[in-house]
Amino acid sequence: MDEILSNAQRAKVLIEALPYIQRYNNKIVVVKYGGNAMINEELQKAVMGDIVLLSLIGVKVVLVHGGGPEISDTLKAMGKKTEFVDGLRVTDRETAEVVQMVLAGKISKNLVNLIGNMGGRAIGLSGMDGRMIEAKKLREELGYVGDIVSIDPRPIQDVLDKGYIPVVSTVGFDNASNCYNINADTAASSIAGTLKAESLISMTDISGLLRDKNDPSTLIHVVNISEAPQLMREGVISGGMIPKVECCIEAIRRGVKKVFIIDGRIPHSILIETLTDEGIGTMFV
Numbered sequence: 001m002d003e004i005l006s007n008a009q010r011a012k013v014l015i016e017a018l019p020y021i022q023r024y025n026n027k028i029v030v031v032k033y034g035g036n037a038m039i040n041e042e043l044q045k046a047v048m049g050d051i052v053l054l055s056l057i058g059v060k061v062v063l064v065h066g067g068g069p070e071i072s073d074t075l076k077a078m079g080k081k082t083e084f085v086d087g088l089r090v091t092d093r094e095t096a097e098v099v100q101m102v103l104a105g106k107i108s109k110n111l112v113n114l115i116g117n118m119g120g121r122a123i124g125l126s127g128m129d130g131r132m133i134e135a136k137k138l139r140e141e142l143g144y145v146g147d148i149v150s151i152d153p154r155p156i157q158d159v160l161d162k163g164y165i166p167v168v169s170t171v172g173f174d175n176a177s178n179c180y181n182i183n184a185d186t187a188a189s190s191i192a193g194t195l196k197a198e199s200l201i202s203m204t205d206i207s208g209l210l211r212d213k214n215d216p217s218t219l220i221h222v223v224n225i226s227e228a229p230q231l232m233r234e235g236v237i238s239g240g241m242i243p244k245v246e247c248c249i250e251a252i253r254r255g256v257k258k259v260f261i262i263d264g265r266i267p268h269s270i271l272i273e274t275l276t277d278e279g280i281g282t283m284f285v
Contacts, residue, residue: 017275024274025058027198028160030256032188033111034066035205037264044114047203050270051165052120059274060160063122064168064191066184067107074102087240088138088145091181096144096171099181100126103169111167122165127172128179130155133187135172135180146172146180148187151194189247193254200251201273202244203264208282209245211236222283225249248284259284 031051037043051061068089075082075098083090091099108124115122127133132155135146159166170187172180185202192200209231211218223231228249231237237245248259262269262281272280 020275021057024054024198026060028060028062028192028195029054029274030062030064030188030192030195030197030200031270032064032066032184032200032202033264034068034184035203035264037203037269038065038067039069040265043265043267045118046267047264047270048111048114048118048120050268052115052118053271054274055120055165062156062160062166062168062191062195062197063111064170064184064188065103065107065111066170067103070107071099071102074098085142087243088142088183089181090141091143091145093144093178096179096181100128100171100179103171104128108167108169115165115167120165121163122167123159124167124169125155125159126169127182127187130158131173132156132168133170133172133182133190135174135182137180144178144180146182148172148182148190149174151190153191153194156191156195183243185244185247189251190254192251192256192259196255197251198256199258199260199274200248200256201260201262201270202248203269204244204261205263205265206241206261207263208261208280209237209241213238220282222285224285225252245284252284257285 033047037047051063054061072082104126112122112124130152132152134149136149138145138147156166170182170184172182188200207216207219209220209223211220228245244261251259260273260281260283262273269280
């Protein structure tokens with residue numbers, strides 16, 4: 001009896017997901033992947049499983065990843081101190097090379113491998129491949145921290161057209177062959193806007209935007225971008241959430257239909273947000 005009920009429930013879940021599957025079929029969804037969901041092995045498998053499932057039901061998923069903690073660990077192992085200014089890593093030439101090595105060489109290939117082991121097909125791309133992310137110095141004192149000049153979406157589109165999941169490392173280039181460390185939220189926002197994605201999903205280590213940051217029950221489910229300045233004045237959007245929200249607003253202005261900030265610590269949060277009525281985080285429209 002339990003098994004029959006379980007199968008009936010599974011069928012119900014699939015039927016309820018059908019309108020969302022139809023809505024997202026053949027549409028581009030950009031997932032910005034970072035935080036705890038990236039460090040925890042079980043969560044990592046859950047996220048990659050979600051991405052493979054979405055890909056198999058016809059969603060064109062683009063995975064954009066960061067990797068700050070691994071970069072810090074590598075620099076520490078090399079005996080190199082890390083300095084931050086306004087939350088951004090001061091990046092000299094040697095640090096930029098480490099960023100490139102860790103993001104494009106290690107993390108990207110590990111994610112591609114994990115997606116492959118779960119039945120998906122992925123190809124790793126860095127912002128240097130196909131001259132995808134052109135950058136310039138954001139501020140002189142930050143060194144090679146990149147401000148995006150332009151995005152060429154063709155490498156991503158070519159990979160999507162061949163049926164692969166692009167896994168994008170956020171390093172950029174300039175015409176003097178320099179490598180730039182680019183904030184993953186900023187890169188994901190620009191990529192989603194350039195691709196005119198159906199949605200951008202930003203995975204974080206919080207439930208979403210909270211009216212009271214100490215009370216998860218005060219989650220704000222929907223924010224119109226016109227409300228953001230008032231929420232900043234009220235202190236609802238503060239600290240590290242300000243640049244994240246600014247990236248969400250920028251993506252909407254660039255033509256992305258919906259932007260979500262979701263809790264990457266919850267298993268299958270991408271599927272809950274994408275394929276259910278309830279959702280799980282904060283949606284910007």
